[in-house]
Amino acid sequence: MKLRSYALGRWYEAPGGFVDIHSAVDGRTIAQASSAGLDFGAIARYAREVGGPKLRALTFHDRAALLKSLATHLNERKEQFYELSYDTGATMRDHAFDIDGGIGTLFAYASRARKELPDERFVLDGDIESIGKKGTFAARHILTPLQGVAVFVNAYNFPCWGMLEKLAPAFLAGVRCIVKPATVTAYVTHAIFQAIVESEILPEGAMQLIVGSTGDLLEHLDSQDVLSFTGSLETSLKLRDHHVVAEKAVRFVAERDSLNAAILGPDAAPGSPEFDLFVREIVREMTTKAGQKCTAIRRAFVPRAFYAAAADALREKLAAVIVGDPRLERVRMGALAGLAQRDEVRANVAMLMTEATALFGDPNRVEVEGASTETGAFMGPVLLGCERPLDATKVHEVEAFGPVATLMPYDSVAEAIDLVRRGGGSLAASVYSHDSSAANELILGIGSAHGRIIVIDRDDAGEQTGHGSPLPALIHGGPGRAGGSEELGGMRGIFHYMQRTAIQASPARLASLLNAWSRGAAEVRTESHPFRHYYDELVIGETIVTGARTITLEDIEHFAHFTGDTFYAHMDEEAAKANPFFPGRVAHGYLLLSFAAGLFVEPAPGPVLANYGLDNLRFFKPVSPGDSISVRLTVKQKSPRKPEYGEVRWDVEITNQHGETVASYELLTMNATEKEVASPVLAGPPPVN
Numbered sequence: 001m002k003l004r005s006y007a008l009g010r011w012y013e014a015p016g017g018f019v020d021i022h023s024a025v026d027g028r029t030i031a032q033a034s035s036a037g038l039d040f041g042a043i044a045r046y047a048r049e050v051g052g053p054k055l056r057a058l059t060f061h062d063r064a065a066l067l068k069s070l071a072t073h074l075n076e077r078k079e080q081f082y083e084l085s086y087d088t089g090a091t092m093r094d095h096a097f098d099i100d101g102g103i104g105t106l107f108a109y110a111s112r113a114r115k116e117l118p119d120e121r122f123v124l125d126g127d128i129e130s131i132g133k134k135g136t137f138a139a140r141h142i143l144t145p146l147q148g149v150a151v152f153v154n155a156y157n158f159p160c161w162g163m164l165e166k167l168a169p170a171f172l173a174g175v176r177c178i179v180k181p182a183t184v185t186a187y188v189t190h191a192i193f194q195a196i197v198e199s200e201i202l203p204e205g206a207m208q209l210i211v212g213s214t215g216d217l218l219e220h221l222d223s224q225d226v227l228s229f230t231g232s233l234e235t236s237l238k239l240r241d242h243h244v245v246a247e248k249a250v251r252f253v254a255e256r257d258s259l260n261a262a263i264l265g266p267d268a269a270p271g272s273p274e275f276d277l278f279v280r281e282i283v284r285e286m287t288t289k290a291g292q293k294c295t296a297i298r299r300a301f302v303p304r305a306f307y308a309a310a311a312d313a314l315r316e317k318l319a320a321v322i323v324g325d326p327r328l329e330r331v332r333m334g335a336l337a338g339l340a341q342r343d344e345v346r347a348n349v350a351m352l353m354t355e356a357t358a359l360f361g362d363p364n365r366v367e368v369e370g371a372s373t374e375t376g377a378f379m380g381p382v383l384l385g386c387e388r389p390l391d392a393t394k395v396h397e398v399e400a401f402g403p404v405a406t407l408m409p410y411d412s413v414a415e416a417i418d419l420v421r422r423g424g425g426s427l428a429a430s431v432y433s434h435d436s437s438a439a440n441e442l443i444l445g446i447g448s449a450h451g452r453i454i455v456i457d458r459d460d461a462g463e464q465t466g467h468g469s470p471l472p473a474l475i476h477g478g479p480g481r482a483g484g485s486e487e488l489g490g491m492r493g494i495f496h497y498m499q500r501t502a503i504q505a506s507p508a509r510l511a512s513l514l515n516a517w518s519r520g521a522a523e524v525r526t527e528s529h530p531f532r533h534y535y536d537e538l539v540i541g542e543t544i545v546t547g548a549r550t551i552t553l554e555d556i557e558h559f560a561h562f563t564g565d566t567f568y569a570h571m572d573e574e575a576a577k578a579n580p581f582f583p584g585r586v587a588h589g590y591l592l593l594s595f596a597a598g599l600f601v602e603p604a605p606g607p608v609l610a611n612y613g614l615d616n617l618r619f620f621k622p623v624s625p626g627d628s629i630s631v632r633l634t635v636k637q638k639s640p641r642k643p644e645y646g647e648v649r650w651d652v653e654i655t656n657q658h659g660e661t662v663a664s665y666e667l668l669t670m671n672a673t674e675k676e677v678a679s680p681v682l683a684g685p686p687p688v689n
């Protein structure tokens with residue numbers, strides 16, 4: 001089968017220059033790849049000119065809805081992707097990481113984007129900054145999508161997840177992409193891409209696919225583009241040092257080699273739950289995806305006294321691992337991605353063995369079920385041991401990207417920290433300890449060298465996600481040799497495809513541009529109370545100012561005894577006076593909030609469904625008996641939540657009889673969108689995020 005690229009809105013078959021792609025399991029040729037003849041300049045232009053404007057016209061919620069539909073579409077076809085994925089050497093268990101994990105990432109990003117990003121085409125970042133003394137000039141940071149293209153150059157180990165985990169944030173940001181999968185497993189990416197195109201869910205030009213080499217694509221990149229690379233250190237340096245990347249300041253992110261560590265705490269003696277968890281996790285990391293996982297444990301550190309026991313426990317578990325045809329149910333570990341990849345792992349093991357000895361396994365020999373090591377890229381798990389890791393260098397620098405780990409002893413926690421840090425910066429480390437002081441020392445000691453640290457102990461054993469499962473909500477990236485890409489993963493990953501800009505203008509201009517009211521911007525007065533207005537009818541800036549209410553000593557006494565809050569500042573004149581903040585007895589802050597609600601609430605059933613909470617509450621000035629308060633309530637921001645209701649953020653300011661602000665906060669309510677759906681929602685559970 002000749003794999004085709006998808007460029008300029010159509011499938012493209014190269015006229016020649018094909019390289020064969022072989023099954024990792026039996027070596028048969030299953031596909032051919034070539035990008036010969038592609039016009040890479042036209043591909044970059046097409047992405048910018050055709051895909052860009054359409055994507056940017058959508059809001060984050062629009063894009064999230066498309067992403068969710070796409071995830072659903074792919075999920076319905078995952079069996080077909082599993083079938084292909086077996087030929088990469090992956091077992092059914094491995095599909096859960098690559099295929100299900102990739103599709104799950106789309107679902108997770110889509111869901112979080114709807115909750116955490118506005119239904120706008122920009123993101124507000126931080127609050128308003130007042131600049132002028134009179135309040136007529138202010139500033140606010142916003143993020144808008146880059147208008148270039150995101151180029152994904154991906155590694156062979158995750159042909160599905162690798163593409164989708166990059167697609168989700170870029171697409172949500174409003175940036176189109178060009179995907180270049182690693183050739184050896186490109187047939188899986190190709191099939192998923194084909195399903196994406198057939199779905200017709202994404203706008204034209206949103207995605208293009210290059211199967212084969214990237215030709216002169218990098219020559220056509222520009223300052224609004226992002227080059228996102230996953231693969232080896234060596235290739236990463238080539239791309240980073242490309243003259244266009246440097247000259248045009250193309251945003252470059254890399255996810256690359258990582259000598260991830262697992263550390264058994266000094267308290268975790270053989271027989272403890274943490275010791276068992278450590279052993280289980282190392283075996284799992286060595287054998288999942290045949291160790292071809294960027295986060296896989298490569299270095300395992302144990303207290304010297306437990307070294308022999310750890311080696312024995314690992315040997316015993318590794319001996320039970322059945323290697324072979326990944327389609328067979330009994331088989332625990334499949335093949336590496338190809339024979340060339342196996343050769344590379346063997347060469348790296350040979351290098352490691354100049355400093356370490358084999359505790360288990362032989363890189364050149366393994367018993368295989370249902371397949372042959374001649375044609376299939378099989379390799380058994382190899383556990384190495386290095387008893388003098390302080391004197392070694394290769395064990396901290398050479399990544400054998402396969403089922404290989406090195407066990408090493410340490411003599412103190414400080415030494416363990418030193419050894420872990422010799423990895424030069426990693427994606428993930430895991431700590432196995434139930435002793436707070438050791439675990440805390442380790443975490444703080446290795447934190448700055450890692451993107452993620454997972455502490456595994458008896459308390460979280462039932463729920464922990466394991467050493468190496470990247471979660472869409474969390475960082476996937478790491479400092480130093482791991483690529484320095486701390487901003488990848490999580491919702492901040494989306495912002496990597498956006499530019500942060502400070503907008504300095506009058507509060508009125510900022511309010512109209514950003515659909516977010518702030519003090520100093522115009523207030524909109526309507527005849528009826530804003531609580532009578534449905535979500536869609538409410539206007540940003542809509543305001544009511546209430547009448548005044550005088551607070552008496554009886555009010556304070558009553559509130560104190562009614563609630564049980566008889567704190568001395570409200571009850572004891574002498575003691576209150578002695579306090580540096582109060583002139584004498586003062587009203588409770590909660591009394592002010594309650595009275596404020598009493599002043600602004602419009603009580604009859606209507607569009608306001610629920611009080612959802614308060615943000616940024618501050619009490620600025622004490623209120624004494626005899627003072628009077630009034631309230632200004634203004635619609636600050638609106639965020640759609642469900643078709644039936646949306647969240648309204650109100651700016652609330654309580655002032656005293658001198659016009660001084662005594663308290664300030666943001667009130668959140670859920671408001672019905674339409675009259676007819678208001679009642680059923682009211683009857684249901686309170687709406688929560």
Ligand code: NAP
Binds near residue numbers: 214482483
């Ligand atoms: P690789 O050889 O560096 O290749 C990675 C990608 O770069 C492939 O798509 C490859 O395409 C492409 N490529 C190679 N040379 C290129 C060039 N001159 N210009 C443009 N593209 C080029 O890495 P790999 O062997 O596929 O992947 C294994 C490595 O990836 C391991 O070292 C592993 O640590 C790392 N990895 C890291 C992470 C992470 O998140 N940190 C995740 C997964 C893997 P072809 O396939 O067509 O050559």
